[in-house]
Amino acid sequence: MSNHPFNPYWMIAITAISAPAYAQDYLNTQQAQQVLFPEAETFMPLLVKINEQQRDDIKAISGVRQRWDIQKVWKVVQKGQPIGWFVIDDVVGKHEFITYAIGLTVDGHVVGIEIMSYRETKGDQVRNADWRNQFKQKTIKDPFKLDQDIPNISGATLSCRNLTDGVKRILALQQVALNHAP
Amino acid sequence: MPSPRKHFMRTLIAASCISITAHADENLFGYIKGAETLPIGTLEFDQTLTYRADKDIGEYSAWDSKSEVEYGVTDRFTAAAYLKMQSINTSGIAIDAYIPGAEQYNLKPSGLEAELKYNFLSPAKDDFGLAGIVSISYDWLDKHSGLDKDQYSIETILAAQKYYLEGQMIWAGNLGMEATYAHRAPLSADRAASLPVDFDWPTHSEMEIELTAGTGITYRFIPNWFIGAEAQYQTEFETEVGTERWSLFAGPTLHYGGQDWWATVTWFQQLKGGGERYSGQTEDLHLVEKTKHELRLKFGIDF
DSSP states (O other): OTTSSOOTHHHHHHHHOOOOOOOEEOOOHHHHHHHHOTTOSEEEEEEEEOOHHHHHHHHHHHSSOOOOSEEEEEEEEETTEEEEEEEEEEEEOSSSEEEEEEEEETTSOEEEEEEEEEOOSSOGGGGOHHHHGGGTTOOTTSOOOBTTTBOOOTTOHHHHHHHHHHHHHHHHHIIIIITTOO | OOOHHHHHHHHHHHHHTOOOOOOOOOOOSSSSOOSOOOOTTOEEEEEEEEEEEOOSSSEEEEEEEEEEEEEESSSSEEEEEEEEEEEEEEESOOBTTTBOSOEEEEEEEEEEEEEEEEEEEOTTTSSSEEEEEEEEEEEEEOTTTOSEEEEEEEEEEEEEEEEEGGGTEEEEEEEEEEEEEEEEOOOOHHHHHHSOTTOOOOOSOEEEEEEEEEEEEEEEEETTEEEEEEEEEEEEEETTTEEEEEEEEEEEEEEEEOSSEEEEEEEEEEEEEEEOOOTTOOSSSOOSSSOSEEEEEEEEEEO
């Protein structure tokens, strides 16, 4: 082996070198709240703790696993009346988590979604407004299936699928944990 | 002068129009193929280097290189072309019909390959991914001896892939069959004179069929990095001897996916093997065509 023109161990060194993770923050919490609920006067923060039974219920309703024990939620208030919910969530991308915000009306319709932080190396077409607008007015009764009621973006299929599943899961979370919140 | 809110909204809309279209058919494993294809119109360059070493006695090491250009014809259909190269360094070992003594040279072209891949089911959209791969190749150098040998092969692979934990853990499995027609060049007079008189070096045409089954699983343990394991069973049938060989390789694999490139390194150890053995072999493995271990590095660059 020592006479050979190549030494195999340089391969390991090459793969040990990694480029710094690619990350892009587009909106902070306040900016996302302004975009989704421009008419709101107050955002009341809630730290929603989800127990085992609620996780099972969310999975049963949405078909999607509730990964997190705690969900960041804000009750949205206008003129002293609740008008909806603002939720920040993370879903798995191809290489990293995608952080997004979702607005819901009190009767369970999607106001919209905003990509807050996209750390993925590819597929950030999910930030395009045309794609995100497909979620507006959807309810838990909608199918949330790629290429059925939500178009897939070529090259970003996993991001599309996990964001679509995430929105459906948050709608189920609203039914299970938010509608009875104080 | 627009208000701060309008300015913010305009910036947001402009930013949301920016998109990256490239996406890699990332190889998460060194040996096991996934079911995903390149998006339409995208181009990727992949390079695979495989180091094969140790046949129990003597010295044997070789590098196989495959340089690939891959193109997304449609979202489900990818076409690829390969240039194969190899180097070899062997001495102190002679195997009837396979290795007629010492040989050493640096990397040089050894073959060409064309491959078509069609994705029937997407692992992200359909929950279970399935692709069919067909490749044809022509090699003019024998990877075992390093000598001249014309080989024409056609290979079909069924590649399955499934996401677990929303894609944080990925499984892939392959079933493949390769048919090869091969014809060795005669040994040179000098080389033939250096070998025992009863050394066997058949120059008639051969037909071989190789069956492959493989599986791998990998987990994203930190952003961009996957760690996993893969295993591959191969067996080959030949017209004269029936089952010529079988082997089971397995080992760990490490993958990094970056913004414009990815890399995978896999260590493959022969755990079990059988079939033909050569005279003087001490290990209970298949070491006629295979080695005790392999190291494979792959990297891909998007365009």
